[in-house]
Amino acid sequence: xxxxxxxxxxxxxxxxxxxxxxxxxxxxxxxxxxxxxxxxxxxxxxxxxxxxxxxxxxxxxxxxxxxxxxxxxxxxxxxxxxxxxxxxxxxxxxxxxxxxxxxxxxxxxxxxxxxxxxxxxxxxxxxxxxxxxxxxxxxxxxxxxxxxxxxxxxxxxxxxxxxxxxxxxxxxxxxxxxxxxxxxxxxxxxxxxxxxxxxxxxxxxxxxxxxxxxxxxxxxxxxxxxxxxxxxxxxxxxxxxxxxxxxxxxxxxxxxxxxxxxxxxxxxxxxxxxxxxxxxxxxxxxxxxxxx
Ligand SMILES: [Fe+2]
Numbered sequence: 001x002x003x004x005x006x007x008x009x010x011x012x013x014x015x016x017x018x019x020x021x022x023x024x025x026x027x028x029x030x031x032x033x034x035x036x037x038x039x040x041x042x043x044x045x046x047x048x049x050x051x052x053x054x055x056x057x058x059x060x061x062x063x064x065x066x067x068x069x070x071x072x073x074x075x076x077x078x079x080x081x082x083x084x085x086x087x088x089x090x091x092x093x094x095x096x097x098x099x100x101x102x103x104x105x106x107x108x109x110x111x112x113x114x115x116x117x118x119x120x121x122x123x124x125x126x127x128x129x130x131x132x133x134x135x136x137x138x139x140x141x142x143x144x145x146x147x148x149x150x151x152x153x154x155x156x157x158x159x160x161x162x163x164x165x166x167x168x169x170x171x172x173x174x175x176x177x178x179x180x181x182x183x184x185x186x187x188x189x190x191x192x193x194x195x196x197x198x199x200x201x202x203x204x205x206x207x208x209x210x211x212x213x214x215x216x217x218x219x220x221x222x223x224x225x226x227x228x229x230x231x232x233x234x235x236x237x238x239x240x241x242x243x244x245x246x247x248x249x250x251x252x253x254x255x256x257x258x259x260x261x262x263x264x265x266x267x268x269x270x271x272x273x274x275x276x277x278x279x280x281x282x283x284x285x286x287x288x289x290x291x292x
Contacts, residue, residue, distance in 0.1 A: 021169065030098070104239060115234055140213065
């Protein structure tokens with residue numbers, strides 16, 4: 001099959017999968033790692049929302065206000081939030097090291113994505129119709145991510161029968177489509193999207209989802225009645241397979257990525273106030289809090 005090499009690359013990355021699809025592996029998260037990832041992620045969200053950790057549920061319902069969030073729901077590392085990001089990063093390093101996942105990777109995404117999607121955001125066409133909206137079926141390669149991409153996705157909290165995630169297997173992947181596109185809705189991509197086969201997989205809080213860059217995926221709003229969104233962690237790595245020699249600025253050499261959160265810290269000196277001012281050019285979002 002066209003994806004045989006990609007499937008072998010996943011075999012080399014994930015040694016003991018709980019569930020196997022050609023372009024996706026599910027891996028059980030040991031309880032201690034689950035606990036540290038969850039606590040660190042919720043702590044980061046609450047620092048970003050300037051609320052007490054007992055009320056982070058408000059954030060997932062779209063009631064809290066995240067001072068450092070992009071319109072698409074990514075929490076950005078800023079002067080006020082970098083210490084909490086580094087705690088999440090350390091929990092992630094501990095987990096992927098135990099998993100042995102990074103042994104075949106040359107670079108890791110720094111910072112990686114802590115992502116909140118509320119039902120309100122999922123229903124907002126200004127968000128879900130953006131050129132690279134996660135609500136459209138895509139591979140991150142079409143958004144400009146490297147061709148040697150490996151993606152790790154971890155559900156942390158939320159109602160996944162509401163705002164869920166789905167993975168798909170393309171029936172073919174012509175070489176000229178393995179590149180950046182301005183819009184996931186580009187007509188050139190329509191056949192690959194229309195023919196992709198959905199993987200029959202549920203979202204389970206005890207699992208991590210490791211997919212090859214050739215897998216397609218999307219965020220899906222499954223229910224109109226839910227009021228609870230979701231909190232997830234996404235980390236991208238670059239496989240050491242010689243497929244892509246280009247430099248990508250949001251990736252760090254794997255050693256540096258592994259040192260972050262312990263001997264090194266990822267720091268951003270931009271204040272959230274400057275960040276909010278920059279966001280005036282961005283599409284209006286109900287999650288943006290006015291300047292005080
Ligand atoms: Fe994506």
